[in-house]
Amino acid sequence: MESLAAFFDMGGYGVYIWPGYALTAVVMVGMLVASIRFLSSNEARLEALQAENGEPSDEA
Amino acid sequence: MIQKFANPARFIRLSQALLPWMAGLTLAFAAVGLYLGLVVAPADYQQGESVRIMYIHVPAAWMALFCYTAMAIAAAVGLIWKHPLADLAAKSTAPIGAAFTFLALFTGAMWGKPMWGTWWVWDARLTSMLVLFFLYLGYIALVNAFDNPARGIKASSILVLVGFVNVPIIKFSVEWWNTLHQPASVLKIGGPSIHPSMLWPLLLMALAFTTYYLWVLLLRLRGEIIANKIRVLRLRRVHGQA
Numbered sequence: 001m002e003s004l005a006a007f008f009d010m011g012g013y014g015v016y017i018w019p020g021y022a023l024t025a026v027v028m029v030g031m032l033v034a035s036i037r038f039l040s041s042n043e044a045r046l047e048a049l050q051a052e053n054g055e056p057s058d059e060a
Numbered sequence: 061m062i063q064k065f066a067n068p069a070r071f072i073r074l075s076q077a078l079l080p081w082m083a084g085l086t087l088a089f090a091a092v093g094l095y096l097g098l099v100v101a102p103a104d105y106q107q108g109e110s111v112r113i114m115y116i117h118v119p120a121a122w123m124a125l126f127c128y129t130a131m132a133i134a135a136a137v138g139l140i141w142k143h144p145l146a147d148l149a150a151k152s153t154a155p156i157g158a159a160f161t162f163l164a165l166f167t168g169a170m171w172g173k174p175m176w177g178t179w180w181v182w183d184a185r186l187t188s189m190l191v192l193f194f195l196y197l198g199y200i201a202l203v204n205a206f207d208n209p210a211r212g213i214k215a216s217s218i219l220v221l222v223g224f225v226n227v228p229i230i231k232f233s234v235e236w237w238n239t240l241h242q243p244a245s246v247l248k249i250g251g252p253s254i255h256p257s258m259l260w261p262l263l264l265m266a267l268a269f270t271t272y273y274l275w276v277l278l279l280r281l282r283g284e285i286i287a288n289k290i291r292v293l294r295l296r297r298v299h300g301q302a
Binding site: 007010011012013014016017019020021023024027028031032035036038039042043045046049050053 | 098099103108109110112113116117120155156159162163166167170171173174272275276279280282283286287289290293294297
C-alpha cells in the first residue's frame, strides 16, 4: 500500500503529473467518441434518405 | 497511384480494413508506453519525477506540428489538383490537431509550474504554440463559415498554407531566441541525447499518438464522405430529380 501511495505521490509532483495525464485521457477519449458518433449519425441519416428515395442502400 | 486512392468507395473499403489495426496498435503502444514511462523509467536527476509529464507533453507537441503539416499538404493537394479526399482529410485533421495542441499547452503548464515556477510565460516556443492553436481554431471556424462548402474549403486551405510559416518558427524557436523552454533532445543533429530508458517510453507514446491520429482521422474522413453524399442527395431532391 505504501509503495502505491508513493507511486501516486510521484515525489510530490503527482499533483501536476496526474491532472496532465487525466485531461489527456479525457480529451483523447472524448475526441474518439465524438468522431464515432459523427460517423454513425451520418450513416443513419444517409440510410434514411436512401430509404425515402427508394434507392438501394450501400455502406457508403 | 493517387487516382487509386482518390476513389472514395475504395477508400471506405481500405479504411474498414485499417480501423481495427489502428485501434489495436494505439492501445498496445499506449499500454507499454505508459507502463515504461510511469513505472519502469527512472526519475530525472535534475527534474525528479516531474519528468514523467514528458511522455505525454512531447508526443502531443510533435503531433500538433505533424497534424498541421499533414493539413498543409492536404490543403495544397486539394487546391492544386481539386482532390476531394484531400480537402476532407484537411478538414478531418483540424479538430484532432487542435486537441493535440491544447494538450501540449496544458501539460506544458503542468510541467512549467513545478520546474520554472510559472504556468505560463510569453516565451518564443510557448507563444508560437499558442499561435498554432489559434490557427487551428481559425481554420475550423472558417471551413464551416460558408453555405457553399467548396468555398469554405478553399478559403480555409489558403489560411492553413499561409499559417504554415509558423511551423518552422515553432521548431527553431528554441534555437533562434533565448527561451525558457529547453531545446530538442531527440530530433536533433548528432542523434538523441536522452537515455534509452526514457527514449523508449517516449517513442512508444509518440507511436500511440500517431496511430490514434490515423484511427480518428479514418473515422472522421468516412463521416465527411457520407456527409457529402447526403448533401448531394438532398440537392438532387430539391431539384426534383430524385
